[in-house]
Amino acid sequence: MTxxxxxxxxxxxxxxxxxxxxxxxxxxxDDVTAWVAVWVDRIELQAAGAxxxxxxFARGAARYRRLHGRMRDSQLARAVGARGGRTxxxxxxxxxxxxxxxxxxxxxxxxxxxxxxxVLHALLEDGLARAHEDSxxxxxxxxxxxxxxxxxxxxxxxxxxxxTPPDVVxxxxxxxxxxxxxxxxxxxxxxxxxxxxxxxxxxxxxxxARAIAxxxxxxxxxxxxxxxxxxxxxxxxxxxxxDMYLGTSAPPERPSDx
Numbered sequence: 175m176t177x178x179x180x181x182x183x184x185x186x187x188x189x190x191x192x193x194x195x196x197x198x199x200x201x202x203x204d205d206v207t208a209w210v211a212v213w214v215d216r217i218e219l220q221a222a223g224a225x226x227x228x229x230x231f232a233r234g235a236a237r238y239r240r241l242h243g244r245m246r247d248s249q250l251a252r253a254v255g256a257r258g259g260r261t262x263x264x265x266x267x268x269x270x271x272x273x274x275x276x277x278x279x280x281x282x283x284x285x286x287x288x289x290x291x292x293v294l295h296a297l298l299e300d301g302l303a304r305a306h307e308d309s310x311x312x313x314x315x316x317x318x319x320x321x322x323x324x325x326x327x328x329x330x331x332x333x334x335x336x337x338t339p340p341d342v343v344x345x346x347x348x349x350x351x352x353x354x355x356x357x358x359x360x361x362x363x364x365x366x367x368x369x370x371x372x373x374x375x376x377x378x379x380x381x382x383a384r385a386i387a388x389x390x391x392x393x394x395x396x397x398x399x400x401x402x403x404x405x406x407x408x409x410x411x412x413x414x415x416x417d418m419y420l421g422t423s424a425p426p427e428r429p430s431d432x
Contacts, residue, residue: 178203182211229301232308249409253416256281262341267326279318288326291370295323343383346393347376388421
């Protein structure tokens, strides 16, 4: 897959050059599958025939979810244990566009969002910087949402060495393409897969996470098989299921979701 960086407007040329150098990508290359479009005030991931993708924490779907999504009663909140006043420290091991990372932060959780794709991490950085400038969400992200560029297993090892392991590791592996999804969703997922690739090591990440955290949550399509056998609990919505596993050193009893 070929990807490049392009200045969307002449005024963003210097910023585009700096980003291309940092990401070690060609600048304004022809014949590319996808490209990072650099504007004066934001960056977007674009591909021919698809809508632009950016990280948005203050507007659009993230705003609606925060204001109207009844997050405290959501399956995500139940799965990570963010209930009854509890606000666990969560490592989002596959942050992607940061939608669930932000939702967890809005629930009051402290979140370390890990992304090993340098392009997606750059989008996350851009979205987080703009969120800090928005009065409605700045307080949510200021102390609760941090980013890590690289493999989540490195972040987990660092946290363990520092004596600050997470309460929960959250893993949202790349979904298999589903022809029943809306065309817009399928196009977005296809572009993200081109940029970030699949997650063939998701089962290894689950095992590593269970060795460190007392609770690990795997996000799956509702009809998909579990990533590993025998989840401790499952929280199922209309299209999405959260499989919760206890850590390998955790006690065997079933935790409450209240």
